[in-house]
Amino acid sequence: MTTAAPRRRSLFQVYAILFICLAPVVLAFLAYYVPSLGLRSAVQTHYGQIIEPQRPIPTDLNARDEQGQTYDLNQLKGKWLLISAGPGACPDTCVKGLFVLRNSHASQGKNVMRLERIWFVTDDAPVAPVVHHAYVGTRILRADPKALAAWLAPDATDPMAALDQRLWIVDPLGHLMMQFPDTNDPEGVRDDIRTLLKNSGIG
Secondary structure (H helix, E strand, C coil): CCCHHHHHHHHHHHHHHHHHHHHHHHHHHHHHHCHHHCCCCCCCCCCCEEEEEEEECCCCCCCECCCCCECCHHHHCCCEEEEEEECCCCCHHHHHHHHHHHHHHHCCHHHHHHEEEEEEECCCCCCCHHHHHHCCCCEEEECCHHHHHHHHCCCCCCHHHHCCCCEEEECCCCEEEEEECCCCCHHHHHHHHHHHHHHCCCC
16 A cells, blocks of 8 residues: 555656646637637737638639740749739739738848749739839749639629738748738838747748
8 A cells, every 4th residue: 555655656757747748738729729718818919910810821712924935933932922913014002012022021030032923914904114113023924814703702792802902921832811992001010020930930
């Protein structure tokens, strides 16, 4: 009896230590994968909106580069994609989106090479000269606007109009994971991108 009691106490201590070590991991797992449990903080600390569930790059975009060649967006997997869209004439809202993404990209310091800027042209109009002159480094692609809207903005009242108003981020695995409803807070966009790059081990 004198031997069994200390052994039980010893096992209890081992189990207690294991529980203390594993509890934070289990809670973090549940908080991330089972949001309905309410374990996540209700305080939003980012400007952009997390997209849940994340949406993979669709196969029906029919994207083409400026030379009219088919372009598979999946070939950019491994990088974070900063996406904007708009008509070829690129009105003020389009220019502002390109400006915000260019400056957000340029401000990431040593992480610049982890990012790629994409501008989807949503019509057949020629690309405005300002895009080529002021936004060198932005990859210009044309895509089926309906398929693009169905991927980027299916939640919008007017998905086609939302293409001209929002900005998006695709992660290095090819998943659309964050959107910005407008460009009224350039610093918010920049800081969200910085946070993603800092905390991510991919891309």
